[in-house]
Amino acid sequence: MPVTNAELTIYRADWVxxxxxxxxxxxxLAVAGERIVAVGPAEDVISAHPQATVxxxxxxxxxxxxxxxxxxxxxxxxxxxxxxxxxGDWILSLVDVKAALTPDEYLVSARLGALEAISxxxxxxxxxxxxxVTLDAAGSAGLRGRLYLEVFGVDDARLDExxxxxxxxxxxxxxxxxPQFDVGLAPHAPYTVSSRLYQAxxxxxxxxxxKVMSHVAxxxxxxxxxxxxxxxxxxxxxxxxxxxxxxxxPYGVSPIKYLQQWDVFDRDFLAVHCVxxxxxxxxxxxxxxxxxxxxxxxxxxxxxxxxxxxxLLHEGVRVGLGTDSPASSNxxxxxxxxxxxxxxxxxxxxxxxVLDAQKCVRIATLGGxxxxxxxxxxxxxxxxxxxxxxxxxxxxxxFAPIDDPHSALVYGAxxxxxxxxxxxxxxLFRDHAYTGLDAEGIRRAAFGVREKLRARxxxxxxxxxxxxxxxxxxxxxxxxxx
Ligand SMILES: [Zn+2]
Numbered sequence: 061m062p063v064t065n066a067e068l069t070i071y072r073a074d075w076v077x078x079x080x081x082x083x084x085x086x087x088x089l090a091v092a093g094e095r096i097v098a099v100g101p102a103e104d105v106i107s108a109h110p111q112a113t114v115x116x117x118x119x120x121x122x123x124x125x126x127x128x129x130x131x132x133x134x135x136x137x138x139x140x141x142x143x144x145x146x147x148g149d150w151i152l153s154l155v156d157v158k159a160a161l162t163p164d165e166y167l168v169s170a171r172l173g174a175l176e177a178i179s180x181x182x183x184x185x186x187x188x189x190x191x192x193v194t195l196d197a198a199g200s201a202g203l204r205g206r207l208y209l210e211v212f213g214v215d216d217a218r219l220d221e222x223x224x225x226x227x228x229x230x231x232x233x234x235x236x237x238x239p240q241f242d243v244g245l246a247p248h249a250p251y252t253v254s255s256r257l258y259q260a261x262x263x264x265x266x267x268x269x270x271k272v273m274s275h276v277a278x279x280x281x282x283x284x285x286x287x288x289x290x291x292x293x294x295x296x297x298x299x300x301x302x303x304x305x306x307x308x309x310p311y312g313v314s315p316i317k318y319l320q321q322w323d324v325f326d327r328d329f330l331a332v333h334c335v336x337x338x339x340x341x342x343x344x345x346x347x348x349x350x351x352x353x354x355x356x357x358x359x360x361x362x363x364x365x366x367x368x369x370x371x372l373l374h375e376g377v378r379v380g381l382g383t384d385s386p387a388s389s390n391x392x393x394x395x396x397x398x399x400x401x402x403x404x405x406x407x408x409x410x411x412x413x414v415l416d417a418q419k420c421v422r423i424a425t426l427g428g429x430x431x432x433x434x435x436x437x438x439x440x441x442x443x444x445x446x447x448x449x450x451x452x453x454x455x456x457x458x459f460a461p462i463d464d465p466h467s468a469l470v471y472g473a474x475x476x477x478x479x480x481x482x483x484x485x486x487x488l489f490r491d492h493a494y495t496g497l498d499a500e501g502i503r504r505a506a507f508g509v510r511e512k513l514r515a516r517x518x519x520x521x522x523x524x525x526x527x528x529x530x531x532x533x534x535x536x537x538x539x540x541x542x
């Protein structure tokens with residue numbers, strides 16, 4: 061259908077970063093309905109569409125919305141609860157705190173996360189959730205993205221039951237998904253999912269054409285578990301989960317090689333973290349077309365290490381940037397995540413050429429879209445793509461003077477500088493205010509959930525089996541085996 065000028069809105073700003081094309085000083089973006097129709101010098105775009113409404117953004121940088129390649133919105137209320145534990149202990153504690161909440165309380169927590177995502181310029185989330193609350197919290201708030209439905213299970217005697225449950229949950233989630241969301245599957249990690257369950261999930265995903273993500277090669281504990289069948293995950297973790305009677309097998313290989321031998325890797329697989337990977341592992345990821353979600357702050361804060369980003373990029377692996385959950389990285393600020401990524405890799409490599417501000421912006425937008433297989437629709441400002449973009453206010457003195465807007469974004473900006481967030485042509489956040497969400501009500505409800513969590517932590521945590529929600533295990537079959 062031809063677009064008339066009257067249906068057009070033009071957003072003009074001092075800087076426009078299309079990402080897939082050179083930066084425009086005094087640029088403009090023309091939007092019709094939910095799509096971008098033109099990007100270019102302001103004068104050209106405005107004169108080509110004289111009837112359009114022009115939104116003047118002045119001293120701002122207009123850029124694609126961030127694609128957050130890995131989040132757990134449902135853990136937003138856990139922010140700051142487990143700040144000083146190393147990964148193995150952190151995840152053991154997380155099992156306890158997680159069991160304290162009901163699915164409704166997870167929804168409240170996820171709504172707080174969606175609120176933060178919108179105001180910090182995230183327009184697409186790749187969110188992992190057991191409770192599927194992402195769809196309601198993020199989807200109904202207007203965000204775009206994918207829910208990766210989380211799956212756990214190490215008891216192969218109950219594989220059929222587990223898969224029947226996965227199919228039921230998947231069908232429910234697909235039926236509940238708003239149009240701008242799709243649903244994938246998230247076998248949690250090599251220490252919580254058996255090789256047969258990984259294979260069954262892969263087979264189901266391939267038959268349905270859906271995407272898969274998994275936490276892979278995140279910690280040294282995971283390496284020890286897969287390689288030698290020992291360590292914290294083989295003992296303390298299994299005991300806590302009631303899995304101590306299940307066989308733990310030493311595989312003698314890295315987590316990447318372990319998953320490769322079960323043939324779960326393909327272009328629809330997103331490997332989250334990949335901190336503990338060798339050159340051989342990286343070659344496998346490249347050969348299989350696997351994409352990586354890089355979460356530098358979470359990995360650093362939990363003492364896991366630094367993923368070899370330079371090697372991954374050099375090998376040509378698709379890499380996106382993720383904040384991970386507020387339970388580990390506290391805030392979902394993609395500016396902070398880009399800055400941390402750049403500083404960490406320059407420091408570790410002792411080489412400034414490993415990453416620059418422009419590459420960081422690309423990884424946080426189009427790189428993420430490519431990793432998720434969404435780059436035909438989002439990740440850059442191009443005619444035909446969804447009008448998913450943000451405006452970053454750079455009028456403050458700490459930004460002046462600006463020669464390179466990439467530099468301003470990566471070295472100077474933070475989530476509070478976002479003044480406008482638009483998804484599919486619809487402004488979700490304008491002039492630092494939400495257009496359709498009761499932010500105060502959401503925060504108040506989340507504080508209530510946090511009070512409950514705090515009480516549980518003060519009481520010394522809870523046992524999984526004694527929790528009122530007991531949602532950790534699919535359909536509870538494994539609880540019965542304890
Ligand atoms: Zn995660």
